[in-house]
Amino acid sequence: MEFERVAIMLNTTVLLPNLILAVAKTIEINAEELTALDQAIGDGDHVTNLQRGIQALTAQSEALSQLDWQAALQKIGMTVMSSIGGASGSLYGTLFLGMSKNLQNQPLTLTTFADVFLKGVEAVKQRGKADRGEKTMLDVLIPVAEQLQKDANKPDLLEQIKLIAIAGVESTRDMLATKGRASFLGERSRGHIDAGAKSSQLIICAIVDALATT
Ligand code: ADP
Ligand code: MG
Numbered sequence: 001m002e003f004e005r006v007a008i009m010l011n012t013t014v015l016l017p018n019l020i021l022a023v024a025k026t027i028e029i030n031a032e033e034l035t036a037l038d039q040a041i042g043d044g045d046h047v048t049n050l051q052r053g054i055q056a057l058t059a060q061s062e063a064l065s066q067l068d069w070q071a072a073l074q075k076i077g078m079t080v081m082s083s084i085g086g087a088s089g090s091l092y093g094t095l096f097l098g099m100s101k102n103l104q105n106q107p108l109t110l111t112t113f114a115d116v117f118l119k120g121v122e123a124v125k126q127r128g129k130a131d132r133g134e135k136t137m138l139d140v141l142i143p144v145a146e147q148l149q150k151d152a153n154k155p156d157l158l159e160q161i162k163l164i165a166i167a168g169v170e171s172t173r174d175m176l177a178t179k180g181r182a183s184f185l186g187e188r189s190r191g192h193i194d195a196g197a198k199s200s201q202l203i204i205c206a207i208v209d210a211l212a213t214t
Contacts, residue, residue: 006211010108013072015214017061022210024054026202038195041182046195053084069108073100087180088196091124098123114148121145135175137196140168158208165201172197
């Protein structure tokens with residue numbers, strides 16, 4: 001991966017339409033698997049929830065690409081919050097709004113991204129009153145945020161991020177769910193991957209791949 005090029009590309013939001021397209025594709029391709037995961041320990045609506053958000057973002061794609069990062073992340077957060085619904089809508093919305101709030105007027109580099117992503121994930125933890133180890137999207141988001149903190153300028157950072165996101169998803173399989181709908185199942189929640197962790201991983205990997213090929 002051309003690391004330098006990725007760092008430069010972050011300077012502008014013109015890449016947003018491509019990223020939105022990449023996210024839409026990965027959710028579409030993996031829709032069946034994701035739905036099955038949410039059916040097993042939730043209510044099965046995770047993909048339809050996400051797709052409502054993706055549709056709304058796709059409609060705004062061109063407008064988003066004209067904004068600066070702070071405004072774009074804010075608009076994405078508000079759109080996600082109002083269109084996705086379910087637990088994941090407010091949590092994903094909080095992630096983007098938290099990132100926007102902490103970016104202020106800085107340019108987006110890999111280093112500032114690492115900082116604002118961490119703050120965004122902190123906001124998700126607060127909103128969901130949850131932490132690592134509770135079988136949620138946070139089991140992907142937290143390790144990814146930590147990895148970004150380690151050294152946002154490592155040449156193989158983006159490949160590492162993908163591996164860590166995948167390991168995070170797998171880590172949810174044997175966990176006991178203590179937050180969200182899956183927690184209603186108690187011990188029966190064990191043995192299944194969490195749907196929100198899986199969608200977070202898919203989205204992160206799709207964005208990394210899109211950055212590499214844009
Ligand atoms: P709902 O649970 O309302 O049907 P979704 O199916 O869209 O909403 O999203 C479910 C996902 O949301 C879960 O798989 C989990 O990853 C995440 N989630 C639920 N509650 C929390 C929470 N309190 N903190 C973090 N993530 C959560
Ligand atoms: Mg659900």
